[in-house]
Every structure is written in C-alpha cells, then in structure tokens.
Amino acid sequence: MTNVIERLGAWAVTRVGEMGRMLLFLLSAFAWLARPPLRFHQIMKQIHFIGYRSTFVVVLTAGFTGMVLALQGYYSLRKFGSEGLLGSAVALSMIRELGPVLAALMVTARAGSAMTAEIGIMRITEQIDALDTMAINPMQYLIAPKLVAALIGVPLLVAIFDVVGIYGGSLVGVDLLGVSEGAYWNSVQSAVEWKDVYGGILKSVSFGLIISWVCCYKGFYTRQSAEGLGSATTEAVVLSSVLILVGDYILTSLLL
C-alpha cells in the first residue's frame, strides 16, 4: 500500500519538475532572444522551413476540409430549406475552429517532428556541446529563431488555410450543388465578425507557441541513444497535438 502511494508521489514530483523545466526553457529562450545579436538569417531559414514548406500540405488540407464541410452542411441545411446559410456555416467553422486546429496539427506533423529530430541529433552527436565550446549559445542560435519563426509562420498559414477553405466550400457549394453564388458570399460576409477573426488569430499564435516550445524542448533534452531520439520525436508530436486540442477548448470557452 505504502509502495503504491510512494510511486504515485514520485510520478507527481517528476511531472511537476518537468513542467517547471519546460517553463524555464521557454523563459530562457525569450531572454536570449532579447539579447543581441539577432540571428536574422536563422529566423529566415526557419520561416522558410516551418511556413513556406508547409504551404502545400496546408492548402491541400484546407481545400478538402472546406469542400467536405460544404457537402455535409448542404445536406443538413437542405432539410430546413436554408441552403443560403451554407456560406456562414463553412466560414465560421473554418475561421473559428478548423483553420487554427487543423493547420496547427499539420504543422506539428510536418515541421514539429523534424524540429525535434534535428535538435535531438545535434544533442546526441554533441554538436550542441560544440556550439557551447565555441561560445555560441545554443538557446540563442537554435531555439529562439524557431520560436520566432513559428509565431510568425503559423498565423500566416492559418490565414491561408481559412481563405482556401472558404473558396473550397464555394467550389462544392456553388459550382457543384447549385447554391446561388450571391447567397453563399453574402452569408459569409454577414456572418463573420471581427471577433471571430480575432479569436482565430489568437488561437493560431498560441498554437505556434505550443508547437515550437514542446518540439524544441523535447529535442533539446533527448536522451543519449537512438531509442531516446525516437521516443523524443513521438512524445513531442503527441504532447503538442494534445496541448493544441485541449488549448483549443480552453481558448474557445474563454473567448465566447
């Protein structure tokens, strides 16, 4: 009996310790960001990797999400004879929920895992220690540019996702199912308010922070083995996805 309680306590202490380490990791990354020199070229490279190279997969996901939403929405709305509301159904679910969440999940899968693997390999092959000996702070050189790039790149990807999704919805709704074009775009315009767009932007910024934070942390503290690298990558993807979904619920309930 005491054994069980002891193990529970040990588990809780480890978890809380890990949370504290994660927070300190983030704070030190931001502190190093404020200190010159600003690694401008590194930030560019990371925006290229996290943002630009994710564009294709984000556009693909967005197009099909918008199309399937229009298809599903049309069959539900037709029962009430209000197909004219299709535009607002697609636009609101895109901007408020699906855009930020799906784009963030795609970025986690594509760029987040690669981030963890890259930093993890550098840790295992002692390149991070080498940076330290060359008096280049790894926080400033490796981690901070990735944080900045995700904070800039993810909201832009989400904006592209929203626009492509709404156009995808109009492709199916207007051209395939025969909702009138004017009704579709008018209901998009009248339903969406600044509050919705603002909420979406806020969500996408938070998700960008979550992705880069979790993935960099997991890579930075990889255990010294091939297995350690594998499990670090898995943990990074699982933890950021879970945090994105839970964070989405919390943010939605706070914003409503």
Add this chain to the structure above:
Amino acid sequence: MEKTKLEMVVGVFVLIGMVCLVYLSIKLGKLEIIGGAVYEVEAQFNSASGLKPGSAIEIAGVEVGRVRGITLIEDRAKVKLAVNNTVKLYTDTFASIKTRGIIGEKFLALSPGGGGDPLKPGDTIRDTESGLDLEELVSQYVHGKVK
C-alpha cells in the same frame, strides 16, 4: 540555398499570408482601419432588439453604411450610424429597423427625405420606427386586443 533566393521565397510566403490575413480582417471581419470615408449620425429607438454593431444600413436596398454602436439612454436605445460620405441625409430622414425575410437578420432602412437642412456629423435622426415584434403581434391577436 542562396541567401537572396531564400529571402525571396520567405518574402513571397509572408506576403501571401499577410494578404489572406488582411482579407479576413477587413473584408470579412469588417475591421475599420481607414476612417474618414464615413460620418456618424445618431438615432434613438424604443427598441433596437436584433440590431448589432456591424449591421447594414440601407437606402432603397443599397448598403450605404454600418451600425457602429448601440447604447442605452434612459429607457431608449441610442444607435450610432456610420454612413458613407457620398450619401446626403436631411433632417426629415426616416429610420426604421427591418428584417431580411421572416427569420433573417435585422438591418436599418433609411429614407433620406428631401426637405430641411442636410444632417451634419453628430446630428440625430428624429423620425424612427422600431422593428416589428412578431411575438407581440401574435399575442395581441391571441389575447383579443385586435378588433
């Protein structure tokens, strides 16, 4: 990759993203960044039920502005109207709250009048009519107040 080419690609990506963001905020979100193309007048209603900031203002079915804010003055609703500069309103303008279709959203219909002086920014429209309350009409009928 060359440094300039990398920066070029990133620049294009950021540009496209910003265009999408601006489209969402200004076209769909109706964020007003450039003021000055509109002027504000006020109107008081017995009830502004269903009217929201951002609701359309129409003259003869053509959109000429948007509702900017609704506040309570004593027991009446004071509605702030942002009307395009190109539209002239006169002191005998008539404002009424209308519904699009049976269950559609509410909007503000103006008939600009023709007599009197032009309305200046900050002036108040005097002739107003609140929206039709379907429930009240039904209850009047049910409780036999209609003769």
